[in-house]
Amino acid sequence: MNFLENFSRNVSGSWRATLIDWLPAIVVIATLFVVWEVLVQVLNVQRWLLPPPSVIVAEISDSFGFLARHTGVTAIEILVGFAVSVILAVTLASGIVWSRTVERTIYPIIIASQTIPIITLAPLLIIWVGTDLLSKVIVIVLFTFFPVVIGLVSGLRSVDQEMVDMFRTLGATPGQTFRKLMIPSALPNFFAGLKIAAVVSVIGAVIGEWFGASAGLGWLMKIAGGQFQTARVFAAIVVLSVLAMALFAAVVAIEKWSLRKYPPTVTRVIRLGDS
DSSP, X not given: OHHHHHHHHHHHHHHHHHHHHHHHXXXXXXXXXXXXXXXXXXXXXXXXXXXXXXHHHHHHHHTHHHHHHHHHHHHHHXXXXXXXXXXXXXXXXXXXXHOHHHHHHHHHHHHHHTTSOHHHHHHHHHHHHOSSHHHHHHHHHHHHHHHHHHHHHHHHHTSOHHHHHHHHHTTOOHHHHIIIIIHHHHHHHHXXXXXXXXXXXXXXXXXXXXXXXXXXXXXXXXXXXHTTOHHHHHHHHHHHHHHHHHHHHHHHHHHHHHHHHSOSSOOSOOOTTOO
């Protein structure tokens, strides 16, 4: 019984602390919505031009099932594209750090790829690979892999050289040095890139759906906008924002767990023989 009471007390305390931390943001957002609602009513703005928040909430409620189906399509695209992007970014960053040849060959191409407006490639991708999942995944990867690569490369190269020398003196293999020293040291930079990519992945999914899709929130926004269903467009934007915040929160949660398990600062003697 004491355990349950302590657990419930800790959970409630954690929720209260979280609510207090987010209270300023909640107050500001609520104030903006109230001002938006009042101004639209007072200025008699047409709902097809700018619907008030109450109409947007009503649209979300009335079209919940419809929105949920399209949200599922977009969410799958985002998750698959984000996962592929992380795998590609980790592979490229590791190669760049480990091999001077790979760095001289791949790094300029990675940087040059970001000078091309990715939105201009979307129509070509539709022509080359069609309108299925693959085209959206490619667009998402193009949007998201760069910050992850840069963050991980910067993190891996920020390792204290004296610590590297110490590991070598103690007889550590390159693999042990990479696993036990470089990876923990690179985690903060790596997750900084991941958090940027998590938000940008939603933009990539929407752009991919704009140019070629038959479902998804981006497609829904395009169709609803052409029919002057502005409330539905805003409803889709709200759902996309929730998706982005959920993915961002998931990355933050994984970051906290990882940094507790693999602290970036080495403050104790590391046993190199541990697996």
